[in-house]
Amino acid sequence: QKEVEQNSGPLSVPEGAIASLNCTYSDRGSQSFFWYRQYSGKSPELIMFIYSNGDKEDGRFTAQLNKASQYVSLLIRDSQPSDSATYLCAVNGDSNYQLIWGAGTKLIIKP
Amino acid sequence: NAGVTQTPKFQVLKTGQSMTLQCAQDMNHNSMYWYRQDPGMGLRLIYYSASEGTTDKGEVPNGYNVSRLNKREFSLRLESAAPSQTSVYFCASRDVLSYNSPLHFGNGTRLTVT
Numbered sequence: 001q002k003e004v005e006q007n008s009g010p011l012s013v014p015e016g017a018i019a020s021l022n023c024t025y026s027d028r029g030s031q032s033f034f035w036y037r038q039y040s041g042k043s044p045e046l047i048m049f050i051y052s053n054g055d056k057e058d059g060r061f062t063a064q065l066n067k068a069s070q071y072v073s074l075l076i077r078d079s080q081p082s083d084s085a086t087y088l089c090a091v092n093g094d095s096n097y098q099l100i101w102g103a104g105t106k107l108i109i110k111p
Numbered sequence: 112n113a114g115v116t117q118t119p120k121f122q123v124l125k126t127g128q129s130m131t132l133q134c135a136q137d138m139n140h141n142s143m144y145w146y147r148q149d150p151g152m153g154l155r156l157i158y159y160s161a162s163e164g165t166t167d168k169g170e171v172p173n174g175y176n177v178s179r180l181n182k183r184e185f186s187l188r189l190e191s192a193a194p195s196q197t198s199v200y201f202c203a204s205r206d207v208l209s210y211n212s213p214l215h216f217g218n219g220t221r222l223t224v225t
Contacts, residue, residue, distance in 0.1 A: 008151065032211045043201055043216035044154070051211055088153065090214075097142055097161045097207055098169070099214065103153035 002027045004091050006102035015111050019076040023089030023102055026070070032092040033065060033072045037085045038104065044088055048074065079109045113137055117202050117217035124192040124224045132187040132220050134202030142205045143185035144214065145169075145177060147198040154201070160185055161207070192224045 003026045013019040021035075032051045036044035050056045050063040050072065064073040072091075076083055089102040115136045124130055136143065145157040156169030160179040174196060176188045185204075189196060199221050203214040 034213060043219050044214075045216070046213040049211050049213060097159060097167075098156065101154040103151060 002030075002091075002093060002100050004089055004100050004102040006087075006089050006105045008103060009106040010108050011105055012108045012110055013079050015079060015081060015109055017079055019079045019083065019107055019109070021074040021076075021087050021089075021105050021107065022071060023073070023091075024071045025089075025091045025100070027091070027093075027100075028067075028070065030091045030093075033063070034090040034099065035061075035063060035072075035074045036088040036090065038088060039085045047087075076107075081109045081111055083107060084109045115202055115204055115215050115217035117200075117220055119220060120218065122220060122222050124189075124222065126193060126224060128192050129188065129190050130192065131189075132200055132202070132222075133184070134186065134217060135184045136202075136204040136215070137183065138204060138206070138215065139182070140204035140206050140215070141182070142207045143179065144203045144205070145175075145185070145187045146201045146203065147171065147196075148201060148219075149198050157187065157200075192222075194224045196222065197224045198222060 005024045035048045038044045048063040050065045056063045060077045062075040086104040088104045090099040118133045141162045144159040146154045158177040160166045163182045202217040206212045
């Protein structure tokens with residue numbers, strides 16, 4: 001059974017600090033990794049995807065992938081109260097048709 | 112550009128009743144999906160359709176049926192609702208010709224079965 005693990009949180013971070021969210025996965029063959037943000041009562045929306053080892057930056061967001069250690073991280077710089085949400089990690093499964101999801105980490109940014 | 116549209120947004124059913132959740136996408140995506148989301152359990156795949164004319168079971172298919180009506184539309188049917196099916200249901204679509212293409216979600220249907 002392929003799995004994706006996330007700490008459920010909540011993770012509480014002061015406004016302006018860096019929030020660090022982590023995700024580990026079990027399938028060494030996984031190639032594509034996605035971070036989604038979900039506000040309470042809303043649907044998930046894509047923030048970042050990454051498929052190469054190393055870092056990928058987009059504005060205040062940085063995704064980090066380490067395939068050898070089988071983890072992917074999301075860093076949020078200069079955290080804002082509007083970043084408070086649940087962050088879901090997803091990994092490509094056996095085929096492009098399926099994604100395997102973590103249960104999500106709830107992030108709270110304290111003003 | 113509406114993206115993925117789901118109806119209804121809310122529904123209350125009594126045990127044993129049936130209903131169909133409707134989903135349509137206007138992004139010309141080949142693949143469509145139905146997920147349910149329960150507190151603390153993340154998204155679980157119910158059924159998916161890799162392309163028009165095909166459907167496959169996901170992680171939790173029991174109690175559900177699906178129909179891929181055409182490329183745009185993918186419906187989910189509960190034949191005899193049970194309280195365990197109380198959940199939030201999301202339809203999604205994806206262009207799987209690109210391996211890094213994301214899922215696009217509808218706004219969800221909040222279903223309560225009493």
